[in-house]
Amino acid sequence: MTGIQEAPAHALLSDGTTVRIRQAGPADREDVLRLYEEMSPENLRLRFFSVSPAAARKAADRVAEGVRPAYRALAAEYEGRLVGLAEYEVLPAGSTAEVALAVADGWHHRGVATLLLEHLADAARTAGVTAFTADALSENHEVLKVFHDLGLLVTRRFDGPEVHCTVELAEGNTYLDAVDARGRVADVVSMQPLLRPRAAVVIGAGRRPGSVGRAILRNLRTGHYAGPVFAVHPDAGAIAGVHAYRSVADLPQVADLAVIAVPAAAVPEVAEECGKAGVRALLVVSAGLDRHQSGALIQACRRHGMRLVGPNCLGLANTEADVRLDAIFAAHHPGPGTAGVAVQSGGVGIALLEGLSRLGIGVSSFVSLGDKYDVSGNDMLQWWESDGRTDMALLHLESFGNPRAFSRTARRVARSMPVLTVDAGRSEAGRRGAASHTAAAATPTMTRQVLFAQAGITATRTIGELVDTAALLHAQPLPTGTRVAVVSNAAGAGVLAADACSEAGLDVPTLAADLVDELLDLLPDGATATNPVDVTAAVGEEQLHACVGLLARHGAVDAVLVTLVPTALAETTSEDLVHALTQSPERLPRPVLAVRPTQAARRELLPTVGAATIPAYSDAEDAARALAHATARTKWLSRLPSPVPEMPDVETARAREIVAACLDDAPEGGWLDPQTTAALLTCYSIPQIPWAWARDEDEAVVAAGRLAGPDGRVVMKAYWPGLLHKSEQRALHLDLQNPSQVRAAHRDLVSRFGDRLTGVVVQPLAERGTELFAGIVRDEVFGPLVVFGLGGTATELLADHAARLAPLTELDAHDLLTSPRCSPLLFGYAGSPAADLGDLEQLLHRLSRMTTDLPQLADADLNPVLAGPHGITTLDARIRLVPRQEHDPYLRRLR
CATH class of the missing domain: 3.40.630.30 (Gcn5-related N-acetyltransferase (GNAT))
Known part of the structure; x- marks a missing residue:
């Protein structure tokens, strides 16, 4: 910390x-x-x-x-x-x-x-x-x-x-788990006045229809909120049928929740009045607060211990039967259900409310976070985890105030319920301005989707895809794998559905001969059953029902996707075929999805005679993408949670002393010199090739004589502050075999770089091995990332890298090693020397510990890292510091 x-x-x-x-x-x-x-x-x-x-x-x-x-x-x-x-x-x-x-x-x-x-x-x-x-x-x-x-x-x-x-x-992990547990209890209790208030007041509801405050007041009344509702207005005696009081202090009882819908300039004063009157939570829908007004609002909340949603938000709701709180200025009341929804965009919030209501999923609670001064996605995840009603969490977050704490919470919550989000801001435009070095260059090639996946969050590209996936996860069991049986009453539609599955990363395997025979015995003449299964236009309701049931119960596939199109040949109507999918009284053991290109809605949930529903999509691509997200969740859940390894041998205190001394000498920060870089890596036991610093030609010769291996060969590298790409500037000499070559190389560097050159680094020529890259970069959204991939001079050209959010668990480190395209090289592909995977995992964990210990560490490049059966060693390293004092992300504190 x-x-x-x-x-x-x-x-x-x-x-x-x-x-x-x-x-x-x-x-x-x-x-x-x-x-x-x-x-x-x-x-x-x-x-x-x-x-x-x-x-x-x-x-x-x-x-x-x-x-x-x-x-x-x-x-x-x-x-x-x-x-x-x-x-x-x-x-x-x-x-x-x-x-x-x-x-x-x-x-x-x-x-x-x-x-x-x-x-x-x-x-x-x-x-x-x-x-x-x-x-x-x-x-x-x-x-x-x-x-x-x-x-x-x-x-x-x-x-x-x-x-x-x-x-x-x-x-260690035990301590962080204990802090998590204490924080979760405190956070959930503090949210009670927001989502289960005993009384509510609206401040700023206008006398004329059309105001935001009046709309919320109306929804509180017509939504049958279980507690008393009050209004505050300086002049009106009643608003929308609700008795109005001149001030919060005049209310007949203290309201737990105050909805503030006044002009921005009046918000701080109203918030202070609420705090003095004993209000415990604020919902501020007002927008346009300036910096001074924002600061005064949050100070009032902290001073009086009030939790705050907003400002600049749509509102909040809790559909529990004994609460029925609708404080949203929307046209319709949210339908009750089991999906928790938190958004920053009001428009996205309305779209999700309508989509979930139309499907019959409904919401358990809804919070429009707005500018997110206080209550965040992290708070909502913890609320849903403990509210006893929510079984699915839907998020639309444009920013992450505490990414590491959010990731830790999401990993835990995603074990008990699906957590879905829209992967907004995927473009590289939002990541401009990175320094010119390998780790920063690698990061734009990483998608936020990978980082969400690390925490078990299902990340979709659009709101529509989010609702598609929510429908499937709500209605059907998770698939146990990626194998899909495609069933269709029209061969062309089946081919398109199979293509959609393959493009989504799913498998459409050829079915075994015995299963094919069983299917053909059930289906009309002319049917084919190798997969896709063409049941033909002549299929009847009972035949289709038997076919789908056999596939869903058989172990050959993990899901069944049924595409139905109306045809003029079938004696059975299109609706009869749909009935074939919904007449099973019990829930089938594997998910069944329908694709109906002619249905009016993009997605529907078809009720069955039992308690389940079947998701039906108008486009096979929508169905396939939803199924792919479900299979990804299955894969994530199958992995047992792994800890962040303890590292008792690191010298954190010494590393912090080094960083502090560097920033004392250079308050603006910058790239460290070779000596300081090596000292910092030594604090974390990161293996480095032997090296020596030489200020002139004679020192270089002495260093070469001391460091040369059995073959007598060394490497010389130029150094000056700010030098990043030695190969591009031809600032190094390889395979120097005797003192005369060492002297000639030094003279060449001096002649070309002159006064810029502050010294050279001399190293023995390294053994052969696979050249890899490992590094650290601080992402503007997610915080510190550990990056790994192919190294050497072509690392940025090939951009074969993966990244994970620090701190790394044991599984995260394993994923980093196996995600890049170059990973087969680590296992001895095409005769390459196999790497010591244990040593590589240790290297990644030590980089992870270093970046979590040192918030001032902005970037680190270890390139190349030479890996082989002899172990690993770092041949070149660069580290950049910035003057930053970061709060411990796990220390309990409100924003």
């Missing part, structure tokens, strides 16, 4: 209360003293092992000395009142700190101490502290439980009535 806590942060307690976490200092002495003075004698004794007022005064004085190298204190406050304090003081050894906690009476069992410890541990790690120690009375079960439940390694040593605890601060 990175970043000392400098600026205040707001975070949620376990009961959904928002508190402010900030550094404590000299101005807090009296508040700290008051915190202790108001404690019960028992709590004071547990804190100081006595009830002496002197201990409290001493503790307050310690805080009043302020931040210093060996000491830090964090305060938790609610509405300006100090409710918790956490401190550490580094012990003489230098890497261990003694920690102390205090929570105000009345604030116990709400997660104050745990939240403070998470933030304090984050600051301590950055300061080089590796462990906390604390002494507690053995009867102080509450504080002992706080340490135990953190998710960190805790050891206890009993000494009479006292317990000495040591908490190792090294974070």
